[in-house]
Amino acid sequence: MKSYNHSAVEKKWQKKWGKSAYKTQDKKKGAENFYFLTEFPYPSGNLHVGHWYAFAVPDILARYLRMTGKNVLYPIGFDAFGLPAENAALQHGLNPHTWTYENIAYMRKQFISMGASFDWSREITTCDPAYYKWTQWLFLKLYERGLVYRKKTEVNWCPKDKTVLANEQVKDEKCERCGTSVEKRKMEQWNIKITEYAERLLSDLDVLDCPEEIKIAQRNWIGKSEGAEIEFKIHPTPTLPKGKGVSVKVFTTRPDTLFGVSFIALAPSHPFAKDAKNLRAINPANNEEVPVFVADYVVEDYGTGAVMGVPAHDERDREFALKNNIPVKNSELAPKEVFEKFAQKTTTYKLHDWVVSRQRYWGTPIPLIHCEKCEYQPVPEKDLPVLLPPIKDYVPTGDGRSPLAKARKWAEVKCPACGGKAERETDTLDTFVDSSWYFLRYTDPKNKKEFASRKKMGAWLPVDFYSGGAEHTTMHLLYSRFWHKALFDLGLVSDKEPYVRRMNRGLILGSDGQKMSKSRGNVIDPDEEVKQVGADTVRIYLAFIGPYNETGSYPWDKGGIAGIRRFLERVWRLQDKIHPPPRKPSAPPSKGELRNSSLEGGVSRRETEDVLLHQTIKKVGEDIIAMKFNTAISALMVLSKAFESEKAGAREDFAIFLQLLAPFAPHIAEELWHENNFKGSVHKAPWPTYDEAKTREASVTIVIQVNGKIRGSFFAPRGVTEADAFARAEALPEAAARLSGKQIKKRFFVKDRLVSFVTT
RNA sequence: GGGCGGGUGGUGAAAUGGUAGACACGCCAGCCUUAGGAGCUGGUGCCGCAAGGCAUGGAGGUUCGAGUCCUCUCCCGCCCACCA
Numbered sequence: 001m002k003s004y005n006h007s008a009v010e011k012k013w014q015k016k017w018g019k020s021a022y023k024t025q026d027k028k029k030g031a032e033n034f035y036f037l038t039e040f041p042y043p044s045g046n047l048h049v050g051h052w053y054a055f056a057v058p059d060i061l062a063r064y065l066r067m068t069g070k071n072v073l074y075p076i077g078f079d080a081f082g083l084p085a086e087n088a089a090l091q092h093g094l095n096p097h098t099w100t101y102e103n104i105a106y107m108r109k110q111f112i113s114m115g116a117s118f119d120w121s122r123e124i125t126t127c128d129p130a131y132y133k134w135t136q137w138l139f140l141k142l143y144e145r146g147l148v149y150r151k152k153t154e155v156n157w158c159p160k161d162k163t164v165l166a167n168e169q170v171k172d173e174k175c176e177r178c179g180t181s182v183e184k185r186k187m188e189q190w191n192i193k194i195t196e197y198a199e200r201l202l203s204d205l206d207v208l209d210c211p212e213e214i215k216i217a218q219r220n221w222i223g224k225s226e227g228a229e230i231e232f233k234i235h236p237t238p239t240l241p242k243g244k245g246v247s248v249k250v251f252t253t254r255p256d257t258l259f260g261v262s263f264i265a266l267a268p269s270h271p272f273a274k275d276a277k278n279l280r281a282i283n284p285a286n287n288e289e290v291p292v293f294v295a296d297y298v299v300e301d302y303g304t305g306a307v308m309g310v311p312a313h314d315e316r317d318r319e320f321a322l323k324n325n326i327p328v329k330n331s332e333l334a335p336k337e338v339f340e341k342f343a344q345k346t347t348t349y350k351l352h353d354w355v356v357s358r359q360r361y362w363g364t365p366i367p368l369i370h371c372e373k374c375e376y377q378p379v380p381e382k383d384l385p386v387l388l389p390p391i392k393d394y395v396p397t398g399d400g401r402s403p404l405a406k407a408r409k410w411a412e413v414k415c416p417a418c419g420g421k422a423e424r425e426t427d428t429l430d431t432f433v434d435s436s437w438y439f440l441r442y443t444d445p446k447n448k449k450e451f452a453s454r455k456k457m458g459a460w461l462p463v464d465f466y467s468g469g470a471e472h473t474t475m476h477l478l479y480s481r482f483w484h485k486a487l488f489d490l491g492l493v494s495d496k497e498p499y500v501r502r503m504n505r506g507l508i509l510g511s512d513g514q515k516m517s518k519s520r521g522n523v524i525d526p527d528e529e530v531k532q533v534g535a536d537t538v539r540i541y542l543a544f545i546g547p548y549n550e551t552g553s554y555p556w557d558k559g560g561i562a563g564i565r566r567f568l569e570r571v572w573r574l575q576d577k578i579h580p581p582p583r584k585p586s587a588p589p590s591k592g593e594l595r596n597s598s599l600e601g602g603v604s605r606r607e608t609e610d611v612l613l614h615q616t617i618k619k620v621g622e623d624i625i626a627m628k629f630n631t632a633i634s635a636l637m638v639l640s641k642a643f644e645s646e647k648a649g650a651r652e653d654f655a656i657f658l659q660l661l662a663p664f665a666p667h668i669a670e671e672l673w674h675e676n677n678f679k680g681s682v683h684k685a686p687w688p689t690y691d692e693a694k695t696r697e698a699s700v701t702i703v704i705q706v707n708g709k710i711r712g713s714f715f716a717p718r719g720v721t722e723a724d725a726f727a728r729a730e731a732l733p734e735a736a737a738r739l740s741g742k743q744i745k746k747r748f749f750v751k752d753r754l755v756s757f758v759t760t
Numbered sequence: 761g762g763g764c765g766g767g768u769g770g771u772g773a774a775a776u777g778g779u780a781g782a783c784a785c786g787c788c789a790g791c792c793u794u795a796g797g798a799g800c801u802g803g804u805g806c807c808g809c810a811a812g813g814c815a816u817g818g819a820g821g822u823u824c825g826a827g828u829c830c831u832c833u834c835c836c837g838c839c840c841a842c843c844a
Contacts, residue, residue: 213764220763223843252844265844297842307844315761316842350843470765470838507838544784546772551765553837557772559785562797567784569799631774634783703779708825710779748824754778756824 004572006534010667014112022117026443026459028071035460036062037439037499039468039476040077040124043103044084047110049508049516049524049542049556056539057505057548057629058467059116063663064624066117067687073460074117075442077124078104081132081431083166086362089394096362096394100127110527115535115666117683122445126434127362131441133385134451135434136367138483140378141490143368147193150376153355155400157185163396164359187400189357190366190427194482198222198349200496201481210502213551214473221474223350227253228343229304232264234272235280235289248272248281248292251303254313255343258285260331262321263309265295270305284342285334295320303348354479356430361394361403363428371415371422380416386424402426435476436483439463439498454494462495467627470504470551477502503627506546507553516556524556533565536665540564543629543664568668571640571661575676577649611697612642613653617690620660629664636660651676656688704729705748705756706738722749729755 026033038058041051055076062074078100085096104125111118124131142148156165158175164187169176194201202222205215234246248264264281266273272292279292290309297316298307311321311328321328357366365386367379379386389410397405405411405426415422437451444456468476484498509515510522517523529538541564545554616639623632639657643649655678662669662682673682696718702725704712712734716725726747729735735757742759749755 216764217839220840225843227844250844254844295842297844299843302843310844314844316844319842348843350840474839544772547774551838554772557785560772561785563784566799630772631783634774637783701779705778705825708823710825713779746824748778750778754825756778758824 004569004668006536006568006668007531009671010113010115010535013667013670014115019112019120022074022119023121024071024073024119026456031069031071033073033459034065034070035073035439035443035463035465036065037075037442037463037466039466039472040079040435040438041107042082042084043078043080043100043107045103045106047107047114047526049526051107051110052114052526052538053505053508053542054467054469055111055116056114056535057543059114059539059666060543060629060663061465061624061627062117063666063683064621064687066683067659067663067685068621069686073122073442074119075122075124076111076116076118076120077122077438077442078107078126079431079435079438080104080125080127081363081428081434083169083360083362086360086394089362095390097127097390100362113527113530113535115539117666122442124438124441124445126364126431126438127388129385129387130446130448132364132434134441135364135429135437136379136384136386137381138437138451138487138492139364139429139433140367140381141492142192142486143378145486145490147196147486148356149191149193150188151191151353152186153189153191154184155187155189155359157183157400159183161396162398162400164400166358166360185400189355190368190425192354192356192482194354194479195349195351197482197485198224198351200485201478204481204485204497208497208502209500211504214477214502214504217473218478221351221478225253225348225350227251227303227346227348228255228339229346230255230258230284230308230339230343232281232283232290232308234292235282248306249304250306250308251346251348252308252343254310255339256333256336257310257313257331258283258308258334258339258342260310260312260329261288261290261308262311262329263290263324263326264292265298265307265309265317265320266292267298267300267305268294268296269300270294270298285338291326293320293324301352302350354430354432354482356433357427358430359396359400359402360428361388361391363431364388364434365404366425366427366429368425369413369416369422370425371418371420373420374415374417374422376425377415377417377422383416388428402428404428432476432479433483436480437487439466439480440493451492457493461493462497463499464501466499466502467505468502470507473504503549504551505548506551508542508545509553509555511556511558513555529561533561534568534667536668537561537565537568540567540633540664544633546630547627548629549627567637567640568665570644571657571665571668572672574640574643574649574654574657575672577643577646578651578654578676610694612639613656614690614694617656617660617688618692618695621687624663633664636664655685658682659685659688700752702729702752703754704732704735705754706735707758708756711735711738718752720752725749725755729757 038055062072065072080100085100088094088099089096126132156170158165158180160178160180161175165175165182170182173182175182202219202224205218229249229251231247231249234248261283266276273294276292276294280289281292282289309317309321311318312331365388367384367386369377369379371377389407391403391407393406394403396403411424411426413422413424440452440457443460444452447453480498484493485496487493488496510520512522514520514522526538541561544564546552616635619635620632658669658673659682669682698718699715700718701713702716703710712732714728714732716728730739739757739759744757744759746758
């Protein structure tokens, strides 16, 4: 027999499958559609182990679903706009476009080396004008509906480089490039009214099938809080506008502490902040005058940007009061009838509107035109897409605008409304906009007339299962849910929620248990691992490392991967044992079985094997669906060991084993399938079925407990009666010794499992 | 400070309230050998010669029976943070 040459096997099948083997039709006779989505990657340069974890492991589920008869859409694409491309341009003089597309080409090859069953005919790239035309179109739909508005928002500003900085460009409040302290600066930005959907985003979480922790994270992010606004009249002072009705509204969740108020605190940006020193506020409940302060701890855009200071009840209020020699009023709580007179019930959310303007080059151009006379006008649909113009100088402008503002020819246009002189918006869109609708495009990626046709979307949406990283639980997941709801209201999609089921995967750490990073020197290069042990081994290793359905973190272990390789070597050698049909009479029982069941139940070896086979088919299928690949693989290992111990294995059993292995190790399974003359492709073979009755052994082990301690066990036929079990147990010497001379007060019987005695 | 996850052998981990540690790594012993970091067999939670006892971060509780349920507490990780 040939030895297991993983690279020959993998290359051979990857070549045979090519790019079209997993091309998905919108309809397949007799097969139900299943849309299985994984978050698409940013084309950062090359695949790291995290990519393998994100794409190769879910591929197990995609392949399994296909074998169970589902018509599975498992697409791939690239979230290709973003800052790193622009940084590469600035630092190394590369063109962001070239940089991005070269990365994509390289990563595509790596994805193929994974043996992932992506439908490459549906590949999408968000920086492709054919894609971002529709990002712009959808953005304008939201604009027309009044969901997009302009507002002054704080940005990070580097005074030396005279540029806006992204959060990730700010390290310890200093500019990453020059080390200058970053300032906060207010700039006009485009905002999307996600807060208008806060209530629906909250309530529709109930229908989402995902772990409770994801729902909780979203609820907390939305941060609904029931509270009250209370108006404090301001004692007139010369500096404030004259006239009656000058007052400060505070927001509180504890209006009942109104009697304990000893000061008012304003956010530094509050309109009265400048005059705070001279102001006195009047508590409406008791007409007491209290001082007004400005305090850093009051958040400007939460509540009303002003709080009532109750040092007796609030830790931060107390701290502030102590520092400023404000008296602490040990209060009495106000009765409901009293505070309700002054407190206006309100609901606030922590969720902020979504700032989508970016002063960046490498993003989707915002399709708006500014005219002196007509203000902002949308770019007419016939002029979409607004193409990103090629430029040579990616250095940001000194006034905080995107480098695009330097492309004068591109920026200067006629106003679509009045035909007068006008200028394009030169900011680009946050890349979270691009990724808020990408899964819609996968259903109809080549459509030139629509972002996706109703019919195609109808075939696949909503997404049946969405797998991704925990870091996207709040931002991306919430943005895309919002976007979908907005499109639903516009009548553009048919579902209120984009995803039916969502799961977060864990994290792969370096072998030192630390997060993988170049600076720590613990980065694993998947290409190198694939070269040494093969893609199948790396796939199974990652799936085996820990439960995929939990957000734990698992260190990469060199020894562990060698163990998986050993497993596949053993699988390879199993073919030596294959015996052609008809089945041989059963072989003599092994030691293990003597210990187990054959003495008691009188079962033959063949029956015992059947039980294990049926148990394994059941377990592997159930575990794959639950994304518990680690225990599925363990079951396959157990089955392979059982086959190994046989002198000659049945051909049909080996076929079943290969079918079970196929989703995990697609190449070796296909090779062995082919080499042993099974028909067609193992990946087109149906998933093996099991007989529930045959998953149960004929004999069971009954455990004996006396006063809560385990004192022994015995074999009995399955279904043994309560009376028989007690009689057998009491007769057993180890139990009898504990029971003699005592009175049995209580007996418990758990069918096919346990008897328990309680004595005096 | 808030929220959310976790604490089980030397390690990654298993375990519908019913024999804790499946499977795998590592380690130990032996076999084989073309002397390889290969393969095979057996062993491997802790204490103990044994009988037996003790073990799922710690302390209580419920139960015939708790890793699993309840209360308190300590520690670790992640996310958000002067969010009233």
